[in-house]
Structure formats: structure tokens, C-alpha cells
Amino acid sequence: MSYLREIMVRLRERSGASDSGHEPLAVPYSPLTERVLEEHLQTYRERLQACSDAMLPYEWAWLEDHLATLQLSSGQQAMQNVLGGPQRVADLLRETRCFQAEVRGELSRRGLEPGNRTAPLAAQEHAWELSNPAIRQEWGIEPADPLPG
Template sequence: MSFLSEAMQLLKDAGDAAGLSEGAIKCHAGCYRDNLSRCNDAMLQYERVWLQQQLRALRDCQGHPVLMDRVGGEQRLNGLVSQSVLFQLLLQNEFARRGLAPVDHHGPVVAAEEAWEITSVQVKREWGILPA
């Protein structure tokens, strides 16, 4: 399956699962892609690890009614998982576009902060986003 057809299927799946229109999901994907394009290479490495952890946490909620309720129910959870998978695909595409390869995790990840949201100078330094 090509990148475009895989992305379009994920858009449809995410929209269906979350009860959102395809246009709304496309808007989310476009904003995510724009944020990725403004990241430096170190930020992309952080985002890769952040997104892996986010997706793992969402998948850990599946099949657990109390946890699913905390994120808004099974349908919303499935939408968030589909959207995160789409974001992983967009991130992989950005890595490929830049000729980057993933590197081992080498710093703390703040669960509530994507690469472009990091507020901690220490976290930025440990990931190489800011000079040490």
C-alpha cells in the first residue's frame, strides 16, 4: 500500500472511530504535518519517542472499561489510536524526507508535551534541541 493510500485509509478510520468528519481529521493531520516541518532533527527524534509512548498508553487502555471511560469511551479511544497511527505515518514520512534514521531514546519525555511544546530547558538540552 502506498503512503498516500495508507494515509487516506487511516484518515477515514480515525474519523469514523472518533465520530469526526474526514475534513476534521485532515485538518488535524495538516496541523501535525506543519508542526513536524518546523521541528529540527532532534525534535523529530523526541517526537518519535513521545508518540510511541502515547500510542502505547492508549493501547493499554483498550479492553479496560474504567480506563476507556477516562478518555471518553471506546469510540473516542479507537479514534485517538487511529489518529496516533496516522501521526506515526506522517512522522515516518518526515524522517524519510529528511533522510533521518531513528536513534535510541536518550532523554526524558514529558507525557503532556509534544516536541514543539516542551517547556523544560533541561529536557531540551538532554535531547539536543538546545545546546548543552
């Protein structure tokens, strides 16, 4: 799913690229059409619905971090290039904002609030992918909570 995860990988590669002198591989780009966006949103909704209540604030905080990274990228040509160009960054911003609306809706349906970040995040793991037991514990995500997807 995650173009967001891909962003973090590419940014990490880029930061390592200057040390090694090698340029990262180009990110293949295909425009985010309405149909593709709706497919991504449908998958995302299903994963959110399968999350426990404790997983949703984590996902909210995770998206906030990724949105901040994308916003930073949108103002810097080099970062845009790493991510596939200005249109790709704009598409990722749009998709991330849609994902945030989905999380907000799911939180509301459950009578929950996004809240403030209370613990660290795993940069490349959505709530349903979170594998670090210490981070899961800090967010109140029980080991028995399902990992959908």
C-alpha cells in the same frame, strides 16, 4: 491540538479521582470524521516541518509513549470510560498512528531514523511545546530551535 495531551490529563485526573473520591469530568466526544482527521493531520504536518532535526526523534518517542497508553486503555473499560468510551479510544488510536506515519515520513525526507529513546520525555509536551531546558538539552534540542505553532 492534542487529544493525546488530553488523554494524559484525564488519566492523571482519574488516578487522583480515586484518592479524592471525586469522579473526573466527562470528556466531550465528537467522532473523528475524515475531514476532522485531515485537518488535524495538516496542522500536525506543518508543526513537524517547522521542527528542527533534533526535535523529530523526541516527537517519535513521545508518540510511542502515547500509543502505548492508548493501547493499554483500549483493553480496560474504566480507562475507556475516562477517555470518552471505546469509539473515542479507537479514534485516538487511529489518529496517533496517522501522526506516527507523518513523523516517519518527515524523518525519511530528512534522511533521519526514529532511533531509540535517549532521554526522558515531558508527558504533556510535543516536541514543539517542550519547555524543560534539561530535557531539551538531553535530546540535543538547542535553546534557539524554534517552537512552531
